[in-house]
Amino acid sequence: MGQMKPLGQRIRAFLEQLLTSRHVRFLEAEIIRTRLEKDAQIRTLQEEKAALQAKIEKLELAIWPLSSRAGAIYAAPPRTTIQPEAIKLAATTYAEALREHTEKLEQEEKPDA
Numbered sequence: 478m479g480q481m482k483p484l485g486q487r488i489r490a491f492l493e494q495l496l497t498s499r500h501v502r503f504l505e506a507e508i509i510r511t512r513l514e515k516d517a518q519i520r521t522l523q524e525e526k527a528a529l530q531a532k533i534e535k536l537e538l539a540i541w542p543l544s545s546r547a548g549a550i551y552a553a554p555p556r557t558t559i560q561p562e563a564i565k566l567a568a569t570t571y572a573e574a575l576r577e578h579t580e581k582l583e584q585e586e587k588p589d590a
Contacts, residue, residue: 482490495501
């Protein structure tokens with residue numbers, strides 16, 4: 478029979494075989510590949526988050542202040558669109574309607590008298 482190796486040498490040989498096996502190398506490569514994929518996903522999500530935050534900031538600065546109660550204080554007052562001709566027209570239309578009504582009342586009173 479062959480000579481038996483001491484226990485320490487056998488343990489050392491077992492560990493070297495275990496740590497240098499193809500399966501371990503495969504698992505290490507798989508871990509590295511998975512980490513790289515996750516890092517790429519994280520970078521993509523961080524870029525997307527930054528883009529969305531920029532859009533939200535743009536909305537907060539441009540649109541929301543004008544539509545909220547608090548932002549209405551800072552908004553420019555709306556311009557009036559009433560033209561002076563429209564006011565005169567309304568006044569003359571009312572005056573004509575009043576004159577026609579009083580004439581009609583007077584005509585109704587005359588036959589009674």
